[in-house]
Amino acid sequence: GAVVSQHPSRVICKSGTSVKIECRSLDFQATTMFWYRQFPKQSLMLMATSNEGSKATYEQGVEKDKFLINHASLTLSTLTVTSAHPEDSSFYICSARIAGGRADTQYFGPGTRLTVL
Amino acid sequence: GENVEQHPSTLSVQEGDSAVIKCTYSDSASNYFPWYKQELGKGPQLIIDIRSNVGEKKDQRIAVTLNKTAKHFSLHITETQPEDSAVYFCAAANAGGTSYGKLTFGQGTILTVHP
Numbered sequence: 001g002a003v004v005s006q007h008p009s010r011v012i013c014k015s016g017t018s019v020k021i022e023c024r025s026l027d028f029q030a031t032t033m034f035w036y037r038q039f040p041k042q043s044l045m046l047m048a049t050s051n052e053g054s055k056a057t058y059e060q061g062v063e064k065d066k067f068l069i070n071h072a073s074l075t076l077s078t079l080t081v082t083s084a085h086p087e088d089s090s091f092y093i094c095s096a097r098i099a100g101g102r103a104d105t106q107y108f109g110p111g112t113r114l115t116v117l
Numbered sequence: 118g119e120n121v122e123q124h125p126s127t128l129s130v131q132e133g134d135s136a137v138i139k140c141t142y143s144d145s146a147s148n149y150f151p152w153y154k155q156e157l158g159k160g161p162q163l164i165i166d167i168r169s170n171v172g173e174k175k176d177q178r179i180a181v182t183l184n185k186t187a188k189h190f191s192l193h194i195t196e197t198q199p200e201d202s203a204v205y206f207c208a209a210a211n212a213g214g215t216s217y218g219k220l221t222f223g224q225g226t227i228l229t230v231h232p
Contacts, residue, residue: 006160034219043206043222044161093160097218104149104168104212106220108160 003027004096006109013084014117021079021112023094029074030096034106035067038091050077074099084116119144121209123223131231136197138226140207141189147209149218150183150190155204155225164205165192197230204228 003026013019023033031052036044048058048069056069068080077096081088091113095106120143130136142150148169153161167174167181167190174181178197183190194201207223 043224046219049219104210104218105166106218108162111160113158
């Protein structure tokens with residue numbers, strides 16, 4: 001149980017275009033989802049916390065107008081990278097917390113590799 | 118905010134040996150300490166976690182210890198196997214309050230187990 005999926009697994013786009021990444025909890029409902037970014041050989045850095053039905057909370061230094069997050073249902077959160085540039089190339093990972101479950105345990109998705117040309 | 122330091126950055130062992138990875142944290146309010154294994158090109162996988170009400174937890178070849186006073190916790194892997202080779206991350210979180218249980222990750226340890 002507690003499976004999180006991401007789509008697509010990898011995407012290549014041209015500079016200036018927008019890319020949407022989906023994060024789904026497959027067998028549970030998630031009131032809270034998290035979005036992380038991981039550059040090569042580095043750790044995971046939290047970008048934002050997404051709560052179902054409300055605005056996302058962004059970490060310091062993360063541009064909310066560039067990284068649009070929508071958490072419209074209890075099983076789906078989306079991250080849209082708007083006007084992507086080569087420096088946005090990274091591994092984007094989401095995680096989800098079970099609604100009504102422990103407030104600490106997060107289940108991670110497999111990640112999305114974004115390459116901006 | 119929370120700061121998590123992880124050592125060593127790389128660890129190389131022979132198959133069958135034990136491996137130990139250590140982390141320290143700064144926020145005394147943190148009460149949840151998970152460890153994740155990440156294979157190349159994949160998302161992190163939770164392998165074990167410990168909460169602040171216990172000092173040690175074991176799951177087969179994997180164990181975690183927590184010293185709240187010193188603010189450090191460690192991952193112990195015994196009888197290592199080549200398939201244990203991966204990047205391991207520790208993390209810390211405060212499950213209560215307004216932080217929504219946000220995880221702060223350590224820098225990661227590249228573990229290589231030689232056959």
